[in-house]
Amino acid sequence: MNDIMSEYSEYITGILNLASSVSDWMGPSFCDAYCYAPETFEKEVVRDLKLKTMFHYEDSSQTEREVFAELFGDDRKLLEGMEYWIMMKIGDFQKVCTIEGEHQICDRMFRKYNNTRFYTVETIRMLVYEKAILIMVCGNNE
Numbered sequence: 001m002n003d004i005m006s007e008y009s010e011y012i013t014g015i016l017n018l019a020s021s022v023s024d025w026m027g028p029s030f031c032d033a034y035c036y037a038p039e040t041f042e043k044e045v046v047r048d049l050k051l052k053t054m055f056h057y058e059d060s061s062q063t064e065r066e067v068f069a070e071l072f073g074d075d076r077k078l079l080e081g082m083e084y085w086i087m088m089k090i091g092d093f094q095k096v097c098t099i100e101g102e103h104q105i106c107d108r109m110f111r112k113y114n115n116t117r118f119y120t121v122e123t124i125r126m127l128v129y130e131k132a133i134l135i136m137v138c139g140n141n142e
Contacts, residue, residue, distance in 0.1 A: 011033075065083065091131040120141075122140070
């Protein structure tokens, strides 16, 4: 991951951690952000998440707001704030992509079999923005 993508990832992880801490829905879980340049996205995701191969994904009709509401609850101010501050860093939202076999991927990433800080990976979401592809990995380390 190059320096600018690392900066984006750290910035958005901060937003997601804050959102997780005030969300009624997250419980003991939280999310980390991984930002990638489109041209190196697949290679770096495989490396960063310790996957054997790149997962399959396709465009979804889901919106950014729907993804955030699914993960963090439906507090309008929280969702609008997340959208605004993420857009300020990585540009306009373009689309959500559905990850084929997401639950099987999460199951395979259990405990030491992943490169995240989570003991249990619960969900992975993929959102495409103007400047970066955002992978949100949600889980807990209990």
